[in-house]
Amino acid sequence: DICAAQHLRKSMPGSPELTKSPEPIVLQCRNMYCSLRNVGKIVEQIDRAVYSLDVAIYTFSSLILADAFKRALQRGVSVRIISDREMVFSSGSQINVLACLGVPVRMPITSKMMHNKYCVIDGVERVEEIRRLKQRKWIRPYCSVVVSGSVNWTRQGFGGNWENCILSEDKELARMFQADFTRMWKAFEKS
Amino acid sequence: DICAAQHLRKSMPGSPELTKSPEPIVLQCRNMYCSLRNVGKIVEQIDRAVYSLDVAIYTFSSLILADAFKRALQRGVSVRIISDREMVFSSGSQINVLACLGVPVRMPITSKMMHNKYCVIDGVERVEEIRRLKQRKWIRPYCSVVVSGSVNWTRQGFGGNWENCILSEDKELARMFQADFTRMWKAFEKS
Numbered sequence A, B: 001d002i003c004a005a006q007h008l009r010k011s012m013p014g015s016p017e018l019t020k021s022p023e024p025i026v027l028q029c030r031n032m033y034c035s036l037r038n039v040g041k042i043v044e045q046i047d048r049a050v051y052s053l054d055v056a057i058y059t060f061s062s063l064i065l066a067d068a069f070k071r072a073l074q075r076g077v078s079v080r081i082i083s084d085r086e087m088v089f090s091s092g093s094q095i096n097v098l099a100c101l102g103v104p105v106r107m108p109i110t111s112k113m114m115h116n117k118y119c120v121i122d123g124v125e126r127v128e129e130i131r132r133l134k135q136r137k138w139i140r141p142y143c144s145v146v147v148s149g150s151v152n153w154t155r156q157g158f159g160g161n162w163e164n165c166i167l168s169e170d171k172e173l174a175r176m177f178q179a180d181f182t183r184m185w186k187a188f189e190k191s
């Protein structure tokens, strides 16, 4: 991925690791299949989260995405993660890192694999729940977004495989993915 | 999956394997998470294909879905498959079976994994191409549909994991997935 290598050089002089998200440059990239451009598009959506980020993911080792979640935590966004028991503790997993920062993580209780790869940003059902919990009457403007596809949040997923990922503001799609997350979150309560 | 086991008993008396799709019964199932109901919904879409089925899939061993593709071939639908080199030849793969029936199969030339799990049914770009190839002026009514998610087309995928799968008639989504398939199909021409 020549293109991604160039972005890294341009955006991160002197930085051995990608510790800041390089959206501004990357999002202007004209290569539709540039891996960093595509991670950047997901980062852009996570950075827009106002209330909630509900993530169901098999493997999550992307540092760029983990940093976007850290920024969200600093803004007071509620982050919840459901992942696979085996993968949470695999090397390079960012789920541990986020758990140490206070993110609640749940896993299937049985040996069933958690094979999903999606994130619901500001799903209506979750936003309403947060509003009830915090006893807020007013609400800040927000837009529900679904990020979902075949891609795991790993270097291989974004740069090394043939993959797909949808970013959608479709309200019905967001409602369905949020309902799916809520169902799993309840089912894995004791995990 | 108690529910699925019941459908099998009811729909397939005397049949050791699931060789006919059990949609009529299964689609009435009220369990949203019934694996056979969900496979049945994909089968229903494949059975509606008029012109083309373009499949990009990591693993495909589901007999129910393979049968739907066989019915499509008998109707004269153009089927193309892109899959992962390692997985095409794995045990239980239905891709070999379909290849023997004349379905063209392509694979990435490099060692990159083909990790997609989607099917485009009657994508506009492909329907137009088929119409040009067959020199037809008139066209039968059709509806573009995308089937895409985290789920591989295997027993474990449909029954043993926590997964998601979208069935969508969104025109823009179908256009994008069809374009992605076309791009890969050309890229893997020599495979």
Ligand SMILES: [Zn+2]
Binding pocket: A003, A004, A007, A026, A029, A030, A031, A034, A035, A036, A037
């Ligand atoms: Zn680029």
Ligand SMILES: [Zn+2]
Binding pocket: B003, B004, B007, B026, B029, B030, B031, B034, B035, B036, B037
């Ligand atoms: Zn059922």
